[in-house]
Structures are given as structure tokens and as C-alpha cells.
Amino acid sequence: MKNIIQIIDWTGKLLFEGIYSSKEVDRVLDANRCTQCDGCNEKCTMCEGTGYWGDFEVDWKDEHRTDSVYEYINY
Numbered sequence: 431m432k433n434i435i436q437i438i439d440w441t442g443k444l445l446f447e448g449i450y451s452s453k454e455v456d457r458v459l460d461a462n463r464c465t466q467c468d469g470c471n472e473k474c475t476m477c478e479g480t481g482y483w484g485d486f487e488v489d490w491k492d493e494h495r496t497d498s499v500y501e502y503i504n505y
Contacts, residue, residue, distance in 0.1 A: 431492050435499055440485035447491065450502045459503070462486060 437446040437458050446458045462484050464477035472479035488499050 432495075433502075434491040435488055435503070436491050437486055437488050445486060450499065455503055 433449050433451070434447065435450045435455070436444060437455070439445055446452075446454055448454060459482070462482045464474060464481055464483045466476040466483075467474040467481075477483050488503065490497075490499050
């Protein structure tokens with residue numbers, strides 16, 4: 431469980447669960463990339479500069495892990 435992450439959408443649906451280095455992580459994130467900008471546009475009304483649309487979160491499965499999951503994935 432040490433390197434396992436979860437990507438969960440706003441409804442609570444589990445989009446991915448597995449090791450953070452899996453190519454599946456990129457597939458899930460690519461499916462949620464903003465189609466209105468290049469991801470660096472803070473004025474984008476679709477993603478507000480995050481580069482992703484939709485409301486989802488990426489977390490470690492181990493709730494006691496305190497390091498940032500975003501340092502390990504290509505977010």
C-alpha cells in the first residue's frame with residue numbers, strides 16, 4: 431500500500447487505484463485535461479488555469495502518508 435494512489439471524481443467514483451508510476455495514471459489524467467487551453471491560462475473559464483476540467487482528487491491510499499502525491503505523478 432506504500433506507493434498506491436487513488437484518483438476519485440467529485441461523485442466519489444474511483445477512477446484509478448494503483449501504483450503512482452502506472453501508465454494508467456497518465457491515461458486518467460489525459461482524459462480530464464482541459465480542451466479549451468494549454469493548461470497555463472489562469473483566465474480559462476473551463477479549468478481556471480489548472481489544465482484539468484472536472485472535479486477530481488488524487489490522494490495516497492495510505493492516509494498516514496504526508497508527502498505530496500503531486501510530486502510523484504505527472505500532474
